[in-house]
Amino acid sequence: MNSMSSVLKKYFGFSDFRPYQREVIEEIIEKRDCLVVMATGSGKSLCYQVPPLVVNKTGIVVSPLISLMQDQVMTLKQRGIRAEYLGSAQKDSTVHSKAERGQFDILFMTPEKACSVSTSFWSNLLKAGISLFAVDEAHCISEWGHDFRVEYKHLDNLREVLVDVPFVGLTATATEKVRFDIISSLKMNNPYVMVGSFDRPNLFYGVKLLNRGQPFIDELVREISKEVASGGSTIIYCTTIKDVEQIFKSFSEAGIEAGMYHGQMNGTAREESHRLFVRDELQVMVATVAFGMGIDKPNIRQVIHYGCPKSLESYYQESGRCGRDGIASVCWLYYTRNDFAKGDFYCGDLKSENQRKAVMESLLAAERYCVQTTCRRKFLLEYFGERFSADRCGNCDNCKVTKKERDMSKEAFLLMACIHSCRGKWGLNMPIDVLRGSRARKILEAQFDKLPLHGLGKSYPANWWKALGHQLIFQGYLKETVSDVYRTLSVGSKGEQFLASSRPDYQPPLVLPLTAEMHGEEDNGNTQEFKNLSTSESESFSEAERHLYQLLLEERLKLARSVGTAPYALCGDQTIRKIALARPSTKARLANIDGVNQHLVTKYGDHFLQVIQKLSRELNLSLDGESSLQTNEVRKVSSIANKTKLTSVKLTSAKLTSTKLTSSRLTPAKLEAWKMWHEDGRSIQEIANFPGRSAPIKEQTVADYLLEAAQEGLAFDWVRFSEMIGLTVEIISEIEGAILKVGSTDKLKPIKNELPEEISYLHIKTYLSMRNCGISFETVQSEIHQTEEDDERAHNASNSSDPTLETCHVESHCENDMSAKCSTEYCYLEINEVPTLPVNGSEVHELPLAGEGEFLNKRQKVSETRGEANSTKLKATESSVVEWLKNLNEGATLSDALEHFNGSSEDSVVELLNCLECDFSIYRKGNMYRVM
Numbered sequence: 001m002n003s004m005s006s007v008l009k010k011y012f013g014f015s016d017f018r019p020y021q022r023e024v025i026e027e028i029i030e031k032r033d034c035l036v037v038m039a040t041g042s043g044k045s046l047c048y049q050v051p052p053l054v055v056n057k058t059g060i061v062v063s064p065l066i067s068l069m070q071d072q073v074m075t076l077k078q079r080g081i082r083a084e085y086l087g088s089a090q091k092d093s094t095v096h097s098k099a100e101r102g103q104f105d106i107l108f109m110t111p112e113k114a115c116s117v118s119t120s121f122w123s124n125l126l127k128a129g130i131s132l133f134a135v136d137e138a139h140c141i142s143e144w145g146h147d148f149r150v151e152y153k154h155l156d157n158l159r160e161v162l163v164d165v166p167f168v169g170l171t172a173t174a175t176e177k178v179r180f181d182i183i184s185s186l187k188m189n190n191p192y193v194m195v196g197s198f199d200r201p202n203l204f205y206g207v208k209l210l211n212r213g214q215p216f217i218d219e220l221v222r223e224i225s226k227e228v229a230s231g232g233s234t235i236i237y238c239t240t241i242k243d244v245e246q247i248f249k250s251f252s253e254a255g256i257e258a259g260m261y262h263g264q265m266n267g268t269a270r271e272e273s274h275r276l277f278v279r280d281e282l283q284v285m286v287a288t289v290a291f292g293m294g295i296d297k298p299n300i301r302q303v304i305h306y307g308c309p310k311s312l313e314s315y316y317q318e319s320g321r322c323g324r325d326g327i328a329s330v331c332w333l334y335y336t337r338n339d340f341a342k343g344d345f346y347c348g349d350l351k352s353e354n355q356r357k358a359v360m361e362s363l364l365a366a367e368r369y370c371v372q373t374t375c376r377r378k379f380l381l382e383y384f385g386e387r388f389s390a391d392r393c394g395n396c397d398n399c400k401v402t403k404k405e406r407d408m409s410k411e412a413f414l415l416m417a418c419i420h421s422c423r424g425k426w427g428l429n430m431p432i433d434v435l436r437g438s439r440a441r442k443i444l445e446a447q448f449d450k451l452p453l454h455g456l457g458k459s460y461p462a463n464w465w466k467a468l469g470h471q472l473i474f475q476g477y478l479k480e481t482v483s484d485v486y487r488t489l490s491v492g493s494k495g496e497q498f499l500a501s502s503r504p505d506y507q508p509p510l511v512l513p514l515t516a517e518m519h520g521e522e523d524n525g526n527t528q529e530f531k532n533l534s535t536s537e538s539e540s541f542s543e544a545e546r547h548l549y550q551l552l553l554e555e556r557l558k559l560a561r562s563v564g565t566a567p568y569a570l571c572g573d574q575t576i577r578k579i580a581l582a583r584p585s586t587k588a589r590l591a592n593i594d595g596v597n598q599h600l601v602t603k604y605g606d607h608f609l610q611v612i613q614k615l616s617r618e619l620n621l622s623l624d625g626e627s628s629l630q631t632n633e634v635r636k637v638s639s640i641a642n643k644t645k646l647t648s649v650k651l652t653s654a655k656l657t658s659t660k661l662t663s664s665r666l667t668p669a670k671l672e673a674w675k676m677w678h679e680d681g682r683s684i685q686e687i688a689n690f691p692g693r694s695a696p697i698k699e700q701t702v703a704d705y706l707l708e709a710a711q712e713g714l715a716f717d718w719v720r721f722s723e724m725i726g727l728t729v730e731i732i733s734e735i736e737g738a739i740l741k742v743g744s745t746d747k748l749k750p751i752k753n754e755l756p757e758e759i760s761y762l763h764i765k766t767y768l769s770m771r772n773c774g775i776s777f778e779t780v781q782s783e784i785h786q787t788e789e790d791d792e793r794a795h796n797a798s799n800s801s802d803p804t805l806e807t808c809h810v811e812s813h814c815e816n817d818m819s820a821k822c823s824t825e826y827c828y829l830e831i832n833e834v835p836t837l838p839v840n841g842s843e844v845h846e847l848p849l850a851g852e853g854e855f856l857n858k859r860q861k862v863s864e865t866r867g868e869a870n871s872t873k874l875k876a877t878e879s880s881v882v883e884w885l886k887n888l889n890e891g892a893t894l895s896d897a898l899e900h901f902n903g904s905s906e907d908s909v910v911e912l913l914n915c916l917e918c919d920f921s922i923y924r925k926g927n928m929y930r931v932m
C-alpha cells in the first residue's frame with residue numbers, strides 16, 4: 001500500500017489535500033460507501049483517483065459521457081496513471097481483456113456499459129481487485145435532479161455483483177431530495193456523506209438586463225476578444241441555436257476563431273469543436289447547453305450567458321465550468337424579461353404536475369437571481385441550502401457597485417393596493433396594466449377600469465413597475481405562488497402591515513435601491529460592466545513575469561500539441577503561474593512546485609527548464625525567484641548584507657565573465673566559496689581545505705558550488721575554470737556526441753558511460769552549466785589559446801629573466817601547476833573527503849583536477865592521522881537517506897538530516913536531498929522530507 005500523501009505528490013503534484021478529500025479517501029480505503037457533494041472544481045475527482053493508487057487495485061468510474069471519459073483518461077495518462085475507458089468509442093480491442101485482468105488503475109465506463117458487461121468480466125476483475133465503484137455526476141440517478149438519466153437507475157443491479165466494493169456517488173449539485181435519491185438508488189449502506197460548500201470564491205457573478213440585437217453582440221465580441229488576446233478561454237451559452245449561430249457569425253466576421261456547439265450539429269462536428277476548445281486551439285466556444293457536462297477543462301476564464309437558463313441549478317452548473325483551477329474567473333448572465341415567460345415551453349413535454357411545478361419553481365428562482373439587488377453569491381448559496389453568514393461577498397456586481405436608493409413608499413403603496421384590489425388572481429402584468437390605465441378587454445371585463453387606482457401609475461413604464469414588483473417580492477412585501485405553469489401574486493404579511501399603516505396621502509417610508517431598469521439604463525444593453533479578467537489574479541506578477549507566464553502557456557501548448565494532448569493535462573494554469581514566479585533552475589526545484597508531478601518532471605522537465613532559463617534570460621528575470629525560495633527555506637538564511645536580486649546575466653566577449661556580483665539565493669557556504677575563488681583568486685583545493693573551515697570539504701563540492709554560482713549569474717571566469725579542470729574542445733565535442741546518443745541530460749551516468757574514462761563528471765557538468773548560461777565553448781577555447789600563448793610568452797620570458805621563480809601563486813591558478821611545486825598548505829585533503837559526490841542517486845563522481853595523483857598521495861598521508869576520528873560519523877548516501885526516512889512516519893527536517901548524517905557536509909546532504917526529491921524518491925511537505 002502506498003501512502004496517500006506520496007500518491008498525491010507523485011501523480012498529482014500536490015502537497016496537501018483540500019478540505020474533505022482526505023476524509024473521503026480514508027473512508028473509501030476502509031471500504032465504506034460514500035456520497036460526496038461538493039462544488040464544481042472543489043476536487044471531487046481526486047476522491048476516486050487516489051484510492052486505487054494507494055491500494056493498487058482498479059477503481060471503476062461510471063461517467064455519463066464518452067467525451068468526458070476520454071478527456072479524463074487523457075489527463076490521467078499525462079500523470080503516469082494507467083487509465084482507460086470502456087464504451088462504444090473504444091477502438092483498442094485489448095482494453096477489455098486488460099481491464100478484466102486488473103491492468104488499469106482507473107477504468108471509466110458509461111452506465112450502459114457497466115450494466116451490460118458480462119458477469120465473468122466482473123468476477124475476473126474482482127479477483128484482480130477492485131478498489132471502488134464510483135458514480136460520477138450522481139445526480140443523474142435522481143428524477144429530482146436536473147439531468148435525470150434513466151440508465152443510471154439500473155446501476156443498483158451491480159450491488160449484488162460487486163460485493164465488498166465501496167460505492168461512491170459524486171455530484172456538484174444535489175438538494176436533500178436528490179441526495180436521498182442517490183443513496184437509496186445505489187443501495188448505499190450506512191454511507192459516509194460529505195457535503196461541502198457550494199461556494200466558488202474565485203468566481204465573480206454579474207447579471208445585466210440585455211437588449212437583444214447586433215449592437216450588444218458586437219460589444220460582446222469586442223470585449224471577449226480582449227480576453228482571447230491574453231490567452232483565456234470563454235464559453236458563451238445561448239438559449240437557442242439561432243443565437244448560437246448569430247454570435248458565432250459575429251466572431252467569424254471579427255476575425256476571431258470560435259467554436260460552435262449545439263444539438264443540431266452532427267456528432268463529428270461537435271466532437272471536433274469540443275476537442276479544439278479543450279486543447280486550447282480555440283479560445284471561444286459559442287454553445288447551447290448541449291455543450292455541457294462533458295467539459296473537464298479547468299482553465300475557462302469566463303462563462304457568459306446570453307439569455308437566462310431555465311433554472312438556477314442549470315445556471316450554477318453552467319457557470320461553474322468557469323475557473324475550476326481556482327484562478328479568478330468571471331460569470332456574467334445577460335437576460336431579457338421574455339426569458340422568464342418560457343415556463344410553458346420548458347414544461348411542454350412534462351406529464352407530471354410535480355415535475356412541471358419543479359420546473360416552474362426553478363425558473364422562478366432563476367428570475368429572482370436576476371432581478372435581485374443584494375449579494376448574488378449569498379442568494380445562490382442559500383438557494384442550495386447553504387448559510388452564507390456575510391451580507392456581502394464583495395465579488396459580485398451587487399456587492400461591487402453601490403446602487404442608489406430612494407424612498408418608494410408611494411409607488412409601493414399603489415402597486416400593493418392594486419394587487420390587493422385585483423384579488424390575488426393575477427401575475428404582475430395585470431395590476432401594472434391597471435395602474436398604467438390600460439383599457440384592454442380583460443381589464444374592462446374584470447371592471448378594473450373602475451378601480452380608483454386605474455391610471456394612477458402612468459408616469460412610469462411597465463418595466464419600471466416590474467422592477468419594483470420584483471423588489472417587493474424579494475423583500476417579502478409580495479408573495480408569488482406557482483400553480484402548475486401559472487404564477488400568481490398576492491400581498492404578503494409584510495405588505496399587509498405596510499398597507500394597514502398607510503393612507504392615500506401618507507405611507508411609511510420604504511427605501512429601495514434603484515435597479516438598472518429604474519434608472520432607464522437598461523435600454524442600451526451596454527456591456528461596460530464586463531470585467532477585465534486577467535487583472536486580479538495576476539496582481540502578484542511583475543510585467544516581465546506576466547510575459548513569462550504567457551510565453552510558458554504557449555510552450556505548454558506546443559508541447560501538448562507535440563504529444564497530442566490538452567495543455568491542461570500536462571499541468572494546470574495555476575502550476576504554470578507558480579513556475580513563472582519560481583523560475584526553477586533545477587529539476588528538484590521544479591518538482592517542489594505545487595502541481596508538478598513526477599511524470600511532468602521526468603518527461604518534460606528538461607524542456608521546461610531550458611525554456612524557463614532561456615525566457616528568463618531574455619526577460620531579464622533571475623532564476624529561482626521568490627516562490628522557489630521555499631526549496632531553500634530550511635537552509636540557513638544568508639547573512640550577506642547585499643541581497644540585491646539578480647536581474648541579468650551578461651557575457652562580456654572579452655573576458656567571458658558573467659557580470660553579476662552577488663546573489664540573494666546562494667547559501668553562505670556557496671557564496672563564500674565563490675568569493676574565495678573569484679575575489680581572492682584561490683584554487684579549488686585551497687577553498688576545500690581552507691584552514692578557517694571547521695572541517696575540509698570535498699573539492700568536488702567546491703567545484704559544484706562554483707558552477708552553481710556561475711549559473712546564478714555571479715561573475716565567473718569560464719576560461720580560468722575550464723583551464724583548471726582541463727576542459728578542451730575535444731572533450732566538449734565528445735560530450736556533445738554522448739548527449740546526442742543518450743538523447744537526454746536527465747542523468748549524467750548514461751552520458752558518462754558513453755565517454756572515455758578520462759572525461760569526468762565535472763567535465764560534463766561544466767559543459768552543461770556553460771550551456772545553461774548560454775556560453776559557447778568556442779569562445780572560451782579561443783580565450784584559452786590566447787592565455788596559453790600569453791603564458792608561454794611569459795614562461796619564456798621568465799625562464800630567461802628569473803629562473804628561480806618556480807612556486808605557484810595562489811592568485812595565478814596554482815591548480816594548473818599542481819604536479820610541479822605547489823607549496824601551499826591548503827592542498828591537503830582527508831581520505832574520507834576523497835572528492836566523490838553522489839549525484840543522481842548512487843553515481844559517484846570524481847574530480848579530475850590536474851596533478852591529481854600527487855594530491856591523492858598527500859590525502860593518503862593526512863588520512864592516516866585523521867581517519868579513525870571520523871569513522872563513527874554517518875555519511876549520507878541515496879540509500880542511507882531513503883532507508884532512514886522510511887522509518888520516520890512524520891518525515892524529517894533538514895536539520896534532522898544534518899544531525900543524523902553528521903559525516904557529510906551540509907551542502908552535500910542538501911544536494912542529495914534535492915536529487916532524491918527530483919527523482920521523486922522523496923518529497924517535501926512544508927519543511928519535512930518524507931519517503932515516497
Ligand SMILES: Nc1ncnc2c1ncn2[C@@H]1O[C@H](COP(=O)(O)OP(=O)(O)OP(=O)(O)O)[C@@H](O)[C@H]1O
Pocket residue numbers: 014015016017018021038039040041042043044045046171172298324325326572
Ligand atoms: N489537493 C489539491 N490541491 C491542489 N489542487 C487540487 C487538489 N485537488 C484538486 N485540485 C485541482 O482542482 C481542480 C478541480 O478538481 P476536480 O476536477 O477534481 O474538481 P471536481 O470537483 O471533480 O469538479 P467537477 O464537478 O467539475 O467535476 C483541478 O485543476 C485539480 O487539479
